[in-house]
Structures are given as C-alpha cells and as structure tokens.
Amino acid sequence: MRTAASLIVGPSWVGDMVMAQALFRLLRQREPGRDLDVLAPAWSLPIVARMPEIRAGIASETAHGRVGLGTRRRIARELRPAGYDRAIVLPRSFKAALIPWFAGIPARTGFLGELRYGLVNDVRPFDREVLDQTVKRFVALGLDRGEELPDALPYPALEVSADNQARCIAELGLETTRPVIAMMPGAEYGPAKCWPLENFAGLAARLDEAGFAVWVLGSDKDTAAGETIAARSGAVNLCGRTSLEDVIDVLAACEQAISNDSGLMHVAAAVGIHVHGIFGSSSPKFTPPLSKSREIHEISLDCRPCFERECPLGHLNCLKGISVASVFNKVCLKKR
Numbered sequence: 001m002r003t004a005a006s007l008i009v010g011p012s013w014v015g016d017m018v019m020a021q022a023l024f025r026l027l028r029q030r031e032p033g034r035d036l037d038v039l040a041p042a043w044s045l046p047i048v049a050r051m052p053e054i055r056a057g058i059a060s061e062t063a064h065g066r067v068g069l070g071t072r073r074r075i076a077r078e079l080r081p082a083g084y085d086r087a088i089v090l091p092r093s094f095k096a097a098l099i100p101w102f103a104g105i106p107a108r109t110g111f112l113g114e115l116r117y118g119l120v121n122d123v124r125p126f127d128r129e130v131l132d133q134t135v136k137r138f139v140a141l142g143l144d145r146g147e148e149l150p151d152a153l154p155y156p157a158l159e160v161s162a163d164n165q166a167r168c169i170a171e172l173g174l175e176t177t178r179p180v181i182a183m184m185p186g187a188e189y190g191p192a193k194c195w196p197l198e199n200f201a202g203l204a205a206r207l208d209e210a211g212f213a214v215w216v217l218g219s220d221k222d223t224a225a226g227e228t229i230a231a232r233s234g235a236v237n238l239c240g241r242t243s244l245e246d247v248i249d250v251l252a253a254c255e256q257a258i259s260n261d262s263g264l265m266h267v268a269a270a271v272g273i274h275v276h277g278i279f280g281s282s283s284p285k286f287t288p289p290l291s292k293s294r295e296i297h298e299i300s301l302d303c304r305p306c307f308e309r310e311c312p313l314g315h316l317n318c319l320k321g322i323s324v325a326s327v328f329n330k331v332c333l334k335k336r
Contacts, residue, residue: 009089010040014263017044021156023138024053046245050158076102088141155290156270165249178213184259186222190309192281193260195319202324204233280319295330
C-alpha cells in the first residue's frame with residue numbers, strides 16, 4: 001500500500017526556507033507516516049537536505065520571476081507518479097500554484113493570493129493581524145480548517161554534519177582555540193537592512209582584542225565587505241569560500257553570530273548558536289530569529305519599520321543608531 005505523501009511548494013528566500021521548517025516539523029508531529037517532499041529553487045536544496053522531516057527536495061528549475069509554463073508542465077508530469085494527495089503552496093504568487101494544479105494533486109492548500117481561483121482549492125483566510133509573522137503564515141497552512149495557531153510553534157532545527165564541519169575547518173585553516181563569533185554583514189533584500197560596514201569592522205577589531213576569533217560569512221556578493229572587515233581586524237573572510245551546505249556546519253562551530261536580518265541569521269538560529277539580530281528597516285516582530293537564545297538589536301524611530309530595500313529618507317538612522325559598544329557588550333555577556 002502506497003504511503004500518503006504531500007508536496008510542499010517552498011519559498012524563494014534562504015530565511016523563509018529555514019522558517020518553513022516549523023511547518024514541516026508540525027506536519028511530521030501530526031502524521032509521522034506521511035512522506036513530505038519540498039519543491040523549491042535548486043539553490044535551497046542543501047538547506048532542505050538538512051531537514052530530517054523531508055523525504056526529498058525537488059528542484060523547481062524555473063527562473064525567479066518567470067512563469068515558465070513549459071517547464072512547470074514538464075515538472076508536473078514527472079511528479080504525477082509520486083501520487084501526492086495533498087499540496088501546500090507557501091508562496092502567494094500565481095505561478096507557485098501551477099505545478100500542483102498541473103500535476104493533478106487533489107487537495108491544494110494555500111492563501112488565495114493573486115488570481116489563484118481554482119489553482120488553490122483549499123483556500124485559507126489570510127488575516128494579517130493573526131498571522132503577523134512569516135513563520136505563523138507557514139504553520140497556518142498545515143492546520144485543519146478553522147484551527148487556531150498553537151501557543152508554541154516548533155522552531156527550525158537543521159542537522160549538522162560533524163564530518164563536513166571538520167573538513168571545512170581543516171581546509172579553510174580556521175582557528176578554533178578561541179571562542180568563535182560569526183559575522184554576516186550582507187542582506188540580499190537591500191542596504192536598508194545592512195548595519196554600516198565600519199561598525200562590523202570596528203566590532204570585529206574589539207572582539208579580536210577581547211579574545212574572540214571572528215569569521216565573516218556570506219556569498220560572493222559579500223566578498224568585498226568581508227575583505228574590508230578582515231583588513232581592519234583579525235577576522236577571517238570566508239565570504240564566497242563556502243557553499244550553503246558548508247555554511248550550516250561552519251556556523252554550528254561558532255559560539256555566537258552577529259547578523260543583519262538575513263537568511264544566514266535564520267540559519268544560525270536553526271543550528272542552535274546564540275544569535276544577535278540587527279534590525280533596521282525590517283522588524284523582529286515579523287521575522288525574528290526563531291530561537292530562545294537570541295538578542296535583538298534595534299532602536300525606536302517614528303520611521304521604522306518601513307520594510308523598504310533602501311532608506312526612503314536617505315539617512316539610515318535606524319541602523320547607524322545601533323552602536324558598536326552596545327553589540328560588543330551583549331556579546332561579552334554571553335561568552336562561555
């Protein structure tokens with residue numbers, strides 16, 4: 001007899017994919033025998049592979065922002081033999097709901113979104129006041145119709161490979177004799193989420209003097225930022241030198257992480273280290289690091305949160321007002 005199986009159409013951002021694990025954990029708790037597969041951008045599959053709740057990650061193969069009807073039809077044909085009886089569509093876009101519909105999955109759960117009548121046939125209400133966090137929006141789609149959100153949501157918890165971690169540390173020549181602080185100075189969303197680079201550099205220098213090792217993590221796009229921080233401190237620039245899979249394991253070797261509100265902030269929370277989240281244009285009320293071990297660094301201004309990619313007023317005071325000393329002191333308080 002075939003095991004019941006669900007297809008989950010995943011989000012397109014690193015942080016959102018990590019937060020979606022809260023839904024996957026809830027589904028696994030409720031139906032331990034049901035197989036869960038995730039359809040997501042290929043770049044995110046290393047994250048999905050570290051989620052024990054998921055049987056398989058499937059590459060969506062469609063370019064970001066493009067409908068790609070032919071590709072979506074082909075993927076749907078390839079998925080039909082899996083016999084999914086339910087799909088959960090996390091993004092609210094029209095195109096995200098196409099593959100489950102093309103694949104003939106009978107129950108297709110999601111918020112109504114843009115022009116999705118028929119594509120989603122188990123439509124759930126979208127109440128912004130109740131669903132005031134991204135993680136709540138994901139979890140709500142795994143509940144029964146009319147069921148209220150649980151008081152405590154399951155936190156993401158990515159698996160860590162000790163073997164790959166040891167390989168990375170050896171190949172990158174990383175120092176582990178001192179407590180390690182990870183720094184993530186990038187944010188794919190835009191500069192209104194990025195604490196000033198000189199603050200990261202100044203903090204790295206102070207941490208080095210205080211007895212910490214500092215590793216700067218990020219993508220190829222963050223390489224220049226990492227070089228700036230390393231040049232002004234004893235930090236090691238790892239930006240662009242690690243895969244997403246490697247970043248998971250390298251972060252797990254750190255004691256604490258200091259990060260803008262970015263995908264890597266959520267990865268750090270999901271591997272269980274203490275996270276310092278720096279919030280500018282965004283809000284920790286909407287996308288907090290999902291961990292009990294965290295510090296939120298923000299200041300109160302009438303203009304924030306604006307959720308803009310660039311500061312509409314041109315001053316970035318929401319980020320400039322967070323001092324190096326305040327973050328440094330919080331890090332030192334958590335030193336083991």
